[in-house]
Amino acid sequence: MALDAETITAIADELAVAERDRTMVPLLTARHPGMTVEDAYAVQNEWRRRGIAAGRRPVGRKIGLTSKVMQVATGITEPDYGAIFADAVFDNGSLIEHGRFSNVRIEVELAFVLAEPLEGPHATVFDVLRATDYVIPALEILSSRIELQGRTIVDTISDNAAFGGLLYGGNPMRTGDLDLRWVSALLYRNETIEESGVAAAVLNHPATGVAWLANKLARHGDRLEAGEIVLAGSFTRPMWVERGDIVLADYGPMGTLSCRFV
Template identity: 65%
Template sequence: MLPEETIAALAAELAEAEATRGMIPRITARHPEATVEDSYAIQGVWRDKALAAGRKLVGRKIGLTSRAMQQATGITEPDYGVMFEDTVYPSGARIEAGQFSNVRIEVELAFVLRKPLAGPDCTLEDALDAVDYAVPALEILNSHIEMDGRTIVDTIADNAAYGGMVLGDTRKRPDEVDLRWVPGLLYKNGQIEETGVAAGVLDHPVTGVAWLANKFAAHGARLEAGEVILAGSFTRPMWVDAGDDVRCDFGPMGEVACSFV
């Protein structure tokens, strides 16, 4: 692994980039030997300092779980990051675009856990049993590392490119709706831009929750009751700017909308 001082320095660079809404050069361009384990270590140092500063953890995001996203990024391995309370917006929110870098929107389902979920042998059925309810959501992507040539290492270190989450008002238990067939019709300024169905995420969106529980088990950790798990996009990311209005129709799961100012 990279030396601890290098990991700490890179985490500090990313924290500064977040605070100043800036960008840093690719980690893999400067440290080609960096591994996925290094990238999660960098993310972990950044996370722990944010928690120490008083930010509250509300859940986890999973990324790169669909072929649409893997093809859009050229990265084939899922990843995960953390979500803080101050990054969650209600549907209809007016969101300052300038607080993010390289702003894009993804269509996802979020799942709130009613009980802890642990690996290493967690199955889809186990994860479905642990889910209290599903919520339609939009993820706001926010990249602090230069985009050209990014690898999975760069993306993970940058908290899996997570910037924020817009949550809808509809709540459905897993037995109330066929989660595989939840649609997403994504509009920008009234024009449809992307479509997809939730089965695009690993053939069932809750499969990502099981994947994350098994991933955590390798570090002696588990997902906790009450956590929100953002399961990954089933459309390609859509670029947005200040002045754009975004709306997504989730069919039986209702709609989620926001405006960037």
Template identity: 65%
Template sequence: MLSAEVIAQIAAELARADREHTVIPRITSRWPEATIEDSYAIQGVWRDTQIAAGRTLVGRKIGLTSKAMQQATGITEPDYGVMFDDTVHESGAEIPVDHFSNVRIEVELAFVLKHPLEGPDCTLDDALAAIDYAVPALEVLNSHIELEGRTIVDTISDNAAYGAMVLGSVRKRPDEIDLRWVPGVLSRNGEIEETGVAAGVLGHPATGVAWLANKFHQHGARLEAGEIILAGSFTRPMWVSRGDEVLCDYGPMGTIACRFI
């Protein structure tokens, strides 16, 4: 495992890359012995510095939960990161592309919890009972580590490549809709680029919420009421550039639009 000094050094590098919108060399090319435990420790140090600087944590993102995303990245297990209040946008937002690095969009559902959720044996039914409502969401990926050759260690260290999210306005309780069959039709500048259904996320998009609660239990923590859980993409990531108009149609759950400026 990496020393505390090296972990702090990498966290500081990532914080600087976030401020300056730059990319750093792969962690695993410089410290090939780094483990997944090291990567979450790096993310944790970075998170704590952000909170100390005044940012407010509002939820968690889960990534790499679908075959589409695992094939796109070559990474075969889920990961998670944190989300701060200043990264949440509403549909119709204009998003400065220069605030991010390696900017891509993913199609997801987000869940807001009405009750705390705790492992170690949390099931899908437990997660559904704890969810207040689901809402469609687009995730903006923001990768501060060079993409070629990166591993799960690099991705987790970089806050699971989370940059921002854009939330829709249609909210559904889990008993109001079969969440497995929520569609996503993602367009860029009027042309359809990606399609999928939410069942592509672990068979049911809320399965990732249960997975995260069990993962947190290993660290003596739980998911809290009011947290937003971004459940993972059911399409491949779509690259975006300045000037792109993005629209995603979620069928019965409405649409999300945003523009990159």
């Protein structure tokens, strides 16, 4: 780590104010040129620690930047992860307050719900499939507290991987009941298809992202626990949404998800 504990705390304070006031923080890497990925996860962990101390309940993790389409969209070429709290999880069909988030975008994903703990450093796709209770369609709401132009992986990780919220529902399915690589989805905004994709775009198999996460967490002395929700990464480009927009994702046999931003 290049930054001291005082600087880590100061950055976490900045991001907390930005989240509260729906404002944007200037690029961290422009102001702290030597900031590393480990520094960024230290900032994120401080944000997560404060959330837990304030009574928020952690329920899982998100993985980001796992597909080529997302890496091209952001200019960042390696995955990252962030934390999910229960108060950021929405039911299918929800009315969601648009003003709760900043730079609001939607991503199409699969969520893995674990039946058993999953621990690295040598977790594989097959370990993920064995540990998973079921897979279910999910939409991730992106919310960026750091300015978008010129972001690096360090900025994104510090910003809790731009996580804002999670909407999930549809038909939960066992991993052996379908070929996860060929799960596809159509993403609509106000009755118009804006994006479509196939889950194999996530590192060739969406479970690969979950294995990557377990192995990454092991380096930080952590693991995935039974019951946790893991967002495996988007297989479409992020779609911008405005107040009043109706969003619907059609996953075929896995069902549909919808919400309206109010």
